[in-house]
Each structure stands twice: as structure tokens, then as C-alpha cells.
Amino acid sequence: MQTWRLDDSAQTIVVAAINNNMAFVAYWGAVLPEHEDVNQLVKAQVRDLTGGMIDQNAPVSLCPVEGNAFSGMPALIASDAMGTALMPRFTLQHACYNKQALELIYNDVDLGLTYKASISLAIDGLWQLSSNLQSVDDIQVHWLAAPVLPVADKTPRALEFGGRWCGEFRLTESSFGPSALVRENRTGRSGHEHFPGLMTASQGANYCQGDVYAWHYGWSGGHKMVAEQLPDGRRQVQFGHVSHSYRGMAKTFSSAKQYVAFSAHGINGVSVPLQKYVREELLPRDLLQKPRPVHYNCWEAIYFDHDVELLQDLASRAASLGAERFVLDDGWFGQRDDDTTALGDWDLDLRKYPQGLTPLIDHIESLGMGFGLWFEPEMVSENSQLYRAHPEWVLGHATQTLGRQQLVLNMALAPVQEYLYDKVNQMLANNAIEYIKWDHNRVLPFADVSQTQAVYNLLARLRSVFPHVEIESCSSGGGRIDYGILQHTQRVWLSDSNDALERLRIQHHAATFLPAIITGSHVGPRCCHTSGRVHSMNFRAWVAAQRHMGMEMDPRELTAAEASQLLSVVKWWKQQRSWLLAADILRLDSGDEAVLAEQHLAANGEQFVVFAGVADSSEQISPRPLPLTGLDAQALYEIDLVNRDELVNLSRGEMAIKVDTLTLSGSYLMNYGVTLPWQFPNAMWVLKGKRL
Incomplete structure (x- = not known):
């Protein structure tokens, strides 16, 4: 033996x-x-x-x-x-x-x-x-x-x-x-x-x-x-x-x-x-050494309606809200006026951008932001120049059912690899692009090992030539998230849902495998485009602040109060991100099933933030204490309610945490917990802790 x-x-x-x-x-x-x-x-x-x-x-x-x-x-x-x-x-x-x-x-x-x-x-x-x-x-x-x-x-x-x-x-x-x-x-x-x-x-x-x-x-x-x-x-x-x-x-x-x-x-x-x-x-080490920028993605503001002056206005508004990277989404290439055409034709649409991307990028950079661009290289539309020229490049038989009105390119073919590399390379080499949103919006006609390996090879080749360009893995949201794709990408788009309530749950469970630093989370529009639900700005902003924060809505819809609330959370997130995105996400065992809570604990254990999301009405009238975890039982911690300005009138009790910081032992905080004020559903309490 x-x-x-x-x-x-x-x-x-x-x-x-x-x-x-x-x-x-x-x-x-x-x-x-x-x-x-x-x-x-x-x-x-x-x-x-x-x-x-x-x-x-x-x-x-x-x-x-x-x-x-x-x-x-x-x-x-x-x-x-x-x-x-x-x-x-x-x-x-x-x-x-x-x-x-x-x-x-x-x-x-x-x-x-x-x-x-x-x-x-x-x-x-x-x-x-x-x-x-x-x-x-x-x-x-x-x-x-x-x-x-x-x-x-x-x-x-x-x-x-x-x-x-x-x-x-x-x-x-x-x-x-x-x-x-x-x-x-x-x-x-x-x-x-x-x-x-x-x-x-x-x-x-x-x-x-x-x-x-x-x-x-x-x-x-x-x-x-x-x-x-x-x-x-x-x-x-x-x-x-x-x-x-x-x-x-x-x-x-x-x-x-x-x-x-x-x-x-x-x-x-x-x-x-x-x-x-x-x-x-998995992440390049230099990525951890610089602040993760606050994103603004224009998709849910304009969809396919691209206009340079409008985009410049959106960029100015996003910058005033604290955005540091502007991502131009679908619709910039070929004859791409809706989702039925032009995938594969990765040349700039001169109808929409007669002077190229330079005027838009110059404006974005003048605001102190970087520029990102959307691609979906693995797919092709039947109504495209590429498909008309090379129908033999499609994966699967000619009469297959379309998916999202598109077909899949056979990535294992050498001509396909060269074509896509040349097209993406041309855009990156000729424009100041620091970020790619790499999308993948349909299932394959069949699973094929060589297809996946070819995608890895293309990503690796692009990264070797453009190591400064960060790539996000998106696949109709969270359809391609795993440690294989993360060998080649530096961010994931966790879900196409910007509904803060749904996002709260998705993020909570995904933290089993995914740290905050690579998990994109955006403040969506007031009325969510995928659920029809309406959430307050505070709730939307704090849910996004749990991960790599961004915005994906039309800033023209914001009231002055909403803009102020969003800017306040963005400023707070920027102040914390240097340690927050390197923290361990520890989910908390709440005695209240309506509360989804997690504790982001700094690597040195000196500070933490608790996000306690109130996802529903509780069975009991008063909130239950929320036990924390991972603390030094003998140490004292100063805890403070970050967003006490969100107290509501129905929270009538006299509680010390509503008006002041508290000093409590790690033993107490882990064995009894923090008692938070009453709150309406679809809201978030944010608690900051510091070891004394």
C-alpha cells in the first residue's frame, strides 16, 4: 500500500x-x-x-x-x-x-x-x-x-x-x-x-x-x-x-x-x-493596485439610438454623479439599429459616428473618465455582411433554430479566429479603449470542447497584446461565470437584472464563489426594465455598493433628490473601495428570513461593513438582533450606522444606534448581535465597524 x-x-x-x-x-x-x-x-x-x-x-x-x-x-x-x-x-x-x-x-x-x-x-x-x-x-x-x-x-x-x-x-x-x-x-x-x-x-x-x-x-x-x-x-x-x-x-x-x-x-x-x-x-496583480472605477453603462438609457451629442451629454451627467468609466454598449457598428442585424460586422457605423469615436472619447476623457466598448464576437446575424460572405463559418447546420435572432460562429476555425482578432485588434489599436464588455447572448447549438478552448485562446491572444485592456465576461448577464473564463477576464456581469431586490439575492448567493472586486453591480433605472418594479434610489445605490459599483440608467430621469442620494453613496463607496473590494464577504445567519445580510471584513480584521438588506416584511414586529462573525472576541469595536438619514417615521423607538456610535466587544457582537432599527421592505441598513 x-x-x-x-x-x-x-x-x-x-x-x-x-x-x-x-x-x-x-x-x-x-x-x-x-x-x-x-x-x-x-x-x-x-x-x-x-x-x-x-x-x-x-x-x-x-x-x-x-x-x-x-x-x-x-x-x-x-x-x-x-x-x-x-x-x-x-x-x-x-x-x-x-x-x-x-x-x-x-x-x-x-x-x-x-x-x-x-x-x-x-x-x-x-x-x-x-x-x-x-x-x-x-x-x-x-x-x-x-x-x-x-x-x-x-x-x-x-x-x-x-x-x-x-x-x-x-x-x-x-x-x-x-x-x-x-x-x-x-x-x-x-x-x-x-x-x-x-x-x-x-x-x-x-x-x-x-x-x-x-x-x-x-x-x-x-x-x-x-x-x-x-x-x-x-x-x-x-x-x-x-x-x-x-x-x-x-x-x-x-x-x-x-x-x-x-x-x-x-x-x-x-x-x-x-x-x-x-x-x-486569477486577477492580474496590477489590477489590485489601482482603484476600481465607477462604471456608467449607457445601454438602458439609449439602447440602439446612438447620437454623439446625446452620448456626450450622458457622459457629462454620469461624471457629475461620480462615474469614472463610460461604457458604450451595443449599436455602434455595422448597420446595427436593432438586435436582428449586423453581428459580425465589427466596423464603426459612420452614419452614427461620422468622425469616428474620437469626439466621444475625447469628451469622456476630458471629464476624467476612461472609455469602454461592447463586443459580441462569437455571434453572427443572418442579416450581416459577414454571414452573407461566409455562411460556412457558422457552428451547426444551416437550418438550425436561431437563438435571440442570431447564430454562433465556429470559433475553432482558424479563419474565424483571425477575422475576429483582426477586427477587435483594429478597434483597440486605433482608439483609446481601456475596457471591453464581451457579451455572449445565446446558447450554442451543441456543446463543443474545441469551441470553448478557441474562445480562451482568442481572449489570451488579445490580452497578451493589450494587457492594459480589462475584459468583462457577460452572457446575457450571468450565463458565463466560472474560474475558466476568469483566467482571461477581469470582471463579470452577474445578471441582466438591475432590479435591486433580485440583485440583492443573486449577489448574496454568488458570493460563495465570487469576490466583490470582479462582480459588477449597477444602479438601474427607477422602474426596472426587466421586472417592472420600482425601488428607491437609496436601495438601488446601496445594493450596487456591495460589489464593483456602477450605474446603468438614464441620468436625465433623476430628480434632484435622487441625484444627491446617488452621489452620496458613490462618494462613500470611493472612500471605502481601497479595502472594501479586497475584503472577505462573510454571509450572516439572520434570525429573520426577510433579512439578507453580509459582513465585508477587511483582510487585517481592523474594519468591516455590514449590509443588511430588508427584502420582505418580517414575521415579527421588531427586528431581531443580527449576529456578526469573524471578529476578535476580546477586542472592542466601534460601530456606526452609516445611513441613519434613512430612518423612517414608523421607527419610533429610542435606540442609541440611531443617534450615536456604540462600543461593543467582538464576543457580544458575535453571540448576541447588532440590533438595527425597523425599516420598510426593499431597503438596506449599512453598518460600519472599526476595531479599537
Whole structure:
């Protein structure tokens, strides 16, 4: 027997291989003592046999395969050139190991297959795993999972994220049972419907306590997840590219990186390293060293009605409200007067911009703002010069159903790559553009690994030539958000919904995986264009201030009072952003289901902000105390209600927090909590805390 132990400050992973067979994870959980005998541990976790079972349990290995009576989902399904199913018997050939990385190489000489499993520390508290398969002959791979991990018996709750357009990151809960929980996302993108993540949790676990395990599959091209309980009670989780998306025969296949974390301290315990990994490992380091600019996006002000003088006026108004970057959205190119035409014709529309973009950009820069531009390079309209010239560039057959009145370009074709690179390169080289909103507004006709990899390659190529240009991943809002696309982009548009109430919930759940610094959130119009709801300016502004703040409405509609309220919140956000966007987002366990609350805790623990969103009417009359988290129990904290000017007349009690700062211990704040004033629904309390 061979064993390998991997440790960080939060967890221990023990991997074992017996008789050079495929290795398995014998333990994954809280940190074990250094003197733990892992050989004894492996022997101790063997389960008993009884009637109706074969004579030895096939392990839930890193790559369970068919052929040895494994009763669960195989991690590899492949066939040879004749269509015959391959059932490999892998033998360990080589192990490369240190305490923070393990690489195991297996082969099957008869089938000519080599399998590699890699496990390494991504950042303290977070591990990354990937698998690779190589074949001597061309084969077809139908399914290849990243290295498979077992599910702890003490975490029977499966928490996953579904949703829809303008309603992303809806948290749903299931229990393990005799049927596998299988999610197969065939949209060709991460998807509004199926975010590639999962948590399993112990009974009673919440944001601040309990055992929680997390998985995230960093791939933008559609994924498959299997969360399965075997007949003997053991459980496994598999993630990989959606089945049958490796198109055609090949000799080499790889999974994306799968990120995993364990915490004995609730969901926040896995969220913190996930957020930190994005901030500190995926983002370019220079991005963290300069202030994140307040955005203004003109889409919901003008749609396709572009006029230079009007845009200059909007820019002036946005600058007066504190905006620092102006983003010109859809409608600037080709003959793009509505959403049925011109995608693919990435030349400036001289009807709308007879002197080019220079007059607009010069005006924007004179206001102290940078300029950003919208693209949707992966798509093409039937009514476009590009489609008429190259119908063969379309992904899928000629009679396919349109999506959002558009088709998808086959990004794996070299001429398509060159055409798009040249067009985007031309705009970036000839104009002062610091930001791209890169959109992706329909599902693919089918999932294709080469399509996704080609998108990554194009983004990487552009970033290498224009490293100063920041790129946002947008896909009808949150349709393409994952750690794969974030290898190449520096911001995500979380949802097309600017409804502050809906946004409050979306942001809250997305914080499981996403830090504030890359999560765009904008102040929408008074009447939300996607829900029809009307919210106060204060509520809209504070919800946007929870993340990377921006505006996306027509500033001409603002009353003087609304403009003043918005400017006040923007100024506050600018004063805090240097530490706020690098803070950990800790969700709070509110005793009131109507309150969605989170605490943004500075990296040094010296200050924090609590955003307590009142999303509905409470069951009880008076607000319940809101316990905080992550503080030093022995320290004293000065807390202050930032927006006490939003007190309403129905809040009649005499409360110290309404008129003054309070000094309270971390122990009190975490064990009892902060008692906030009564407030109408669709409002936000903002509390600032400072360690004394």
C-alpha cells in the first residue's frame, strides 16, 4: 500500500493506492494530527460486507471505471475506432509527491492508455484537481471526470445553484438517496440554469458553523455533475466537460481544473478561500493596485439610438454623479439599429459616428473618465455582411433554430479566429479603449470542447497584446461565470437584472464563489426594465455598493433628490473601495428570513461593513438582533450606522444606534448581535465597524 498526505491550514487529504491499483481518497476533512498513522487510517475505513454484495467493495477511486463491478457512475467512458467500449485496468507507473502536490500516472499497456491525476494546492484552503488521458491510437471519449472525491457521510445535504435569465444563482437543496443527482448542462456555456458548483453540508450547517465541502468546475463550455449515493451507502461527486462534447477522435483529452475546499466553520469557511483565489491568483496583480472605477453603462438609457451629442451629454451627467468609466454598449457598428442585424460586422457605423469615436472619447476623457466598448464576437446575424460572405463559418447546420435572432460562429476555425482578432485588434489599436464588455447572448447549438478552448485562446491572444485592456465576461448577464473564463477576464456581469431586490439575492448567493472586486453591480433605472418594479434610489445605490459599483440608467430621469442620494453613496463607496473590494464577504445567519445580510471584513480584521438588506416584511414586529462573525472576541469595536438619514417615521423607538456610535466587544457582537432599527421592505441598513 502507498499513501500520500496533503495538508493546508483547514483540511487534510489522504490518498492511497493498494497493489498499484487506481488510487482513492481515503480521508478528506478537518486537519489530522501530524502523528496520525495514515496506513492505519486507510485500513480503518474499510467497510464491512454482508449478503447481496460482491466479495470486496470496489473503491470510489480517483477514476472509477467499468470492469470491476463498480456500481456507480464511471469517471471514464470511451470507445475505440470500431465503437467498442474501453474498460481499462490501470496500473500505477509513477508518483510525484510533496506535501502540497501529488501527480499519479497510470497506464494500461494493452489498450495503449495513460491516465494522469493531478492534485495541488491552489491557495491555502483550496485545492485544484485535473485529469488527463492519452492514447496511442485515436479514440472517442464520451465522458472524462476530473479526479473523483468521496462525499463525507456526515454531509447528506447537497446544495447547488440553478436559475434563469435575470434570476441566476438560486440556491436549491437536495438529499442523497437511491437516485443520483445528475446535472448535464448542454448549453455550451456555464449557464444561468446550472452554475458549475456544488456544496455538501452537515445537518444544521449554515454560513457560520458546521461541516461544508465545496466543488467548482472551472469550465465555460457546459459541464456534467454527478452526485451519487451507491447501494452500500458511500457517495461520490464527479465533474467534467458535458458528455459527448469531446467531438471526434483524438489521442489527448483533459478535464478542466476542479476546485475543492472543506471547512468545519460553515459555508463562509469554503467561500473565503474561493473568493481569495480569484482576487489573488486569477486577477492580474496590477489590477489590485489601482482603484476600481465607477462604471456608467449607457445601454438602458439609449439602447440602439446612438447620437454623439446625446452620448456626450450622458457622459457629462454620469461624471457629475461620480462615474469614472463610460461604457458604450451595443449599436455602434455595422448597420446595427436593432438586435436582428449586423453581428459580425465589427466596423464603426459612420452614419452614427461620422468622425469616428474620437469626439466621444475625447469628451469622456476630458471629464476624467476612461472609455469602454461592447463586443459580441462569437455571434453572427443572418442579416450581416459577414454571414452573407461566409455562411460556412457558422457552428451547426444551416437550418438550425436561431437563438435571440442570431447564430454562433465556429470559433475553432482558424479563419474565424483571425477575422475576429483582426477586427477587435483594429478597434483597440486605433482608439483609446481601456475596457471591453464581451457579451455572449445565446446558447450554442451543441456543446463543443474545441469551441470553448478557441474562445480562451482568442481572449489570451488579445490580452497578451493589450494587457492594459480589462475584459468583462457577460452572457446575457450571468450565463458565463466560472474560474475558466476568469483566467482571461477581469470582471463579470452577474445578471441582466438591475432590479435591486433580485440583485440583492443573486449577489448574496454568488458570493460563495465570487469576490466583490470582479462582480459588477449597477444602479438601474427607477422602474426596472426587466421586472417592472420600482425601488428607491437609496436601495438601488446601496445594493450596487456591495460589489464593483456602477450605474446603468438614464441620468436625465433623476430628480434632484435622487441625484444627491446617488452621489452620496458613490462618494462613500470611493472612500471605502481601497479595502472594501479586497475584503472577505462573510454571509450572516439572520434570525429573520426577510433579512439578507453580509459582513465585508477587511483582510487585517481592523474594519468591516455590514449590509443588511430588508427584502420582505418580517414575521415579527421588531427586528431581531443580527449576529456578526469573524471578529476578535476580546477586542472592542466601534460601530456606526452609516445611513441613519434613512430612518423612517414608523421607527419610533429610542435606540442609541440611531443617534450615536456604540462600543461593543467582538464576543457580544458575535453571540448576541447588532440590533438595527425597523425599516420598510426593499431597503438596506449599512453598518460600519472599526476595531479599537
